[in-house]
Amino acid sequence: MKPIAGLILAGGRSSRMDGSDKALVILKGSTLLERAVRRIGPQVDHLAINSNADASALPSLGLSIVPDRDTSFSGPLAGILAGLDWAAALPEPPAALVSVAVDTPFFPLDMVARLSGDSENRIVVASSSGMRHPTFALWPLSLRDALAAFLADGATLKVSAFIDDHPNATVEFDLDGGEDPFFNINTPDDLRRAQTIAEMLD
Known part of the structure; x- marks a missing residue:
């Protein structure tokens, strides 16, 4: 299998979490960022964190912190x-990058293998219950210039819009113990729900 890089998307402003940085929210004794690293780390050959926070405010996890090109908070793209x-700047650049969102603490432990198995130089997006999860996707490095041009155009910042403009596929993931593996935490109520799910699944 060709090398795959991983990226944890932690660059959002967490506006619905009482101003707290979601990457640092605690779930069962670990931050969401630490939890994401443990889940995605073994699945990829290289791993970095996308964050626009002060790097000194993040846990020391020995990973590269990659900020957006600018400070306009243009979203996941x-x-x-x-x-x-x-x-692309790694000594041996991989063929593709797999992204995950830091606020989704139960994403599958076999996700990268399943997404990369259906790549063929196209975007491959995770899905559950028939719903796509665009921030959980495999992105060929060959799309880098096209994505830069898409963002520069500024017509829309929707991840799905960029995906739909390019060859893509979807991989369906089953529910885990009746729970959506892509359940994400946006609010304090969601965090309480995640605590309950973690007690069942962890």
Whole structure:
């Protein structure tokens, strides 16, 4: 299998979490960032974190912190572009980058293998219950210039819009113990729900 790089998207502003940085929210004794590293780390050959926070405020995890190209908070696509830039600069650049969102603490432990198995130089997006999760996707490095141009155009910042403009595929993931593996935490209520799910699944 060709090398695959991984990127944890942690660059959002967490506006619905009482101003707390979601990457640093605690779930069962670990930050969401630490939890994401443990889940995605073994699945990839290289790993970085996309964050626009002060690097000194993040846990010391021995990983590269990759900020967006600018400070306009252009959403996940800006983070994905930053990740593609980082991956392209590695001594032996991988063929693709897999992104995950830091606020989704139960994503599958076999996700990268399943997404990369259906790549063929196209974007491959995770799905559950028939719903795509665009921030959980495999991105060929060959799309880096196209993504930069898409963001520069500024017509839309929707991840799905960029995906739909290029060859893509979807991989469906089953529910885990009746729970959506892509359940994400946006609010304090979601965090309480995640605590309950973690007690069942961890």
